[in-house]
Amino acid sequence: MTDRRRFLKASLLGTAASALAWGGKVSAAPASPQVPVATGARVISTWDFGVAANQAAWAILDKGGHALDAVEAGARVPEADLKNHSVGRAGYPDRDGHVTLDASIMDHNYNCGAVAAIEHIAHPISVARRVMERTPHVLLVGDGALQFALEQGFKKENLLTPESEQAWHEWLKTAKYHPSINSETRDYGRTAGKSMGMPGGANNHDTIGMLAIDAQGRMAGACTTSGMAWKMRGRVGDSPIIGAGLYVDGEIGGATSTGVGEEVIRNAGSFLVVELMRQGRSPQEACKEAVMRIVKRRPEASKTIQVGFLAMNRAGEVGAYAIQHGFSYAVCDARKQDGLIPSQSLYTTSYS
Numbered sequence: 001m002t003d004r005r006r007f008l009k010a011s012l013l014g015t016a017a018s019a020l021a022w023g024g025k026v027s028a029a030p031a032s033p034q035v036p037v038a039t040g041a042r043v044i045s046t047w048d049f050g051v052a053a054n055q056a057a058w059a060i061l062d063k064g065g066h067a068l069d070a071v072e073a074g075a076r077v078p079e080a081d082l083k084n085h086s087v088g089r090a091g092y093p094d095r096d097g098h099v100t101l102d103a104s105i106m107d108h109n110y111n112c113g114a115v116a117a118i119e120h121i122a123h124p125i126s127v128a129r130r131v132m133e134r135t136p137h138v139l140l141v142g143d144g145a146l147q148f149a150l151e152q153g154f155k156k157e158n159l160l161t162p163e164s165e166q167a168w169h170e171w172l173k174t175a176k177y178h179p180s181i182n183s184e185t186r187d188y189g190r191t192a193g194k195s196m197g198m199p200g201g202a203n204n205h206d207t208i209g210m211l212a213i214d215a216q217g218r219m220a221g222a223c224t225t226s227g228m229a230w231k232m233r234g235r236v237g238d239s240p241i242i243g244a245g246l247y248v249d250g251e252i253g254g255a256t257s258t259g260v261g262e263e264v265i266r267n268a269g270s271f272l273v274v275e276l277m278r279q280g281r282s283p284q285e286a287c288k289e290a291v292m293r294i295v296k297r298r299p300e301a302s303k304t305i306q307v308g309f310l311a312m313n314r315a316g317e318v319g320a321y322a323i324q325h326g327f328s329y330a331v332c333d334a335r336k337q338d339g340l341i342p343s344q345s346l347y348t349t350s351y352s
């Protein structure tokens with residue numbers, strides 16, 4: 001029996017069992033559109049650093065590997081990159097100088113795991129996977145997440161590099177928290193970083209969100225970040241919140257987000273994108289609608305913040321949309337391994 005047939009059978013049995021248990025009727029879920037399953041593997045990621053991440057994921061997908069292994073391997077690339085100050089090791093710290101990381105991972109069968117505000121561990125995505133596979137829980141935070149990681153054999157290290165520490169000291173001179181829109185160092189970036197006194201106008205946010213579909217049609221997603229630079233101690237963004245920064249439904253597709261996490265959490269953003277796809281929207285239409293809900297609810301705030309969504313349905317169709325110009329995403333499949341695409345956005349010119 002294929003994975004999908006086994007899953008369908010299990011969920012039908014599960015639904016029937018719970019209906020019997022409480023003696024009531026199960027209200028019908030909205031009908032899923034008949035989206036055909038993709039015929040080949042594909043992986044997509046947020047931002048330009050997604051190109052390298054995709055290549056690591058592709059090395060697994062190309063050999064017929066599992067989408068879950070692919071997104072984990074891909075997400076580890078920016079986590080290890082010392083030049084990347086928004087993910088993993090060398091991530092910019094909070095306003096008190098602590099590097100705290102958030103990550104989540106999800107497969108096509110609603111299995112998911114996450115860690116939030118974890119310190120001293122360079123690969124939170126792999127800890128998130130262990131939470132998923134080796135605990136009865138979905139989310140571990142702070143010291144508890146660290147304790148679990150150490151028990152699992154992860155290495156404790158200092159994640160604050162001299163460069164990040166210097167950037168933090170620069171920031172302390174004004175100590176103003178104004179999330180910038182995009183990274184200046186990105187191909188499609190802008191210059192807001194400079195106003196924060198960061199060396200070279202370095203960015204204060206950019207998360208990697210990845211979605212993959214493998215040769216067997218299984219989907220998985222991963223999301224990992226150091227969150228907003230100079231955030232309050234203990235602040236957690238959307239990235240480790242299943243349904244906000246990441247959501248995967250093997251029947252429909254997946255979505256992930258980048259940008260100001262508070263706005264994404266308020267709108268259960270990635271879950272919303274997947275539900276819109278369930279109702280028949282294309283990934284592109286679903287991402288646009290999710291962005292427009294944020295804009296509609298907070299029209300003034302949305303002029304100065306960035307939020308971007310990236311989605312792929314189980315047919316392998318891809319879409320993205322952002323509030324501000326400058327968001328990009330990388331697509332990799334058998335035809336092309338290094339594609340980088342500028343996302344459509346509401347505003348096409350800069351506000352800053």
Ligand code: SD4
Nearest residue numbers: 205206207227237259261
């Ligand atoms: C957060 N969404 O912590 C993350 C940050 C981010 O692009 O995506 N930046 O809110």
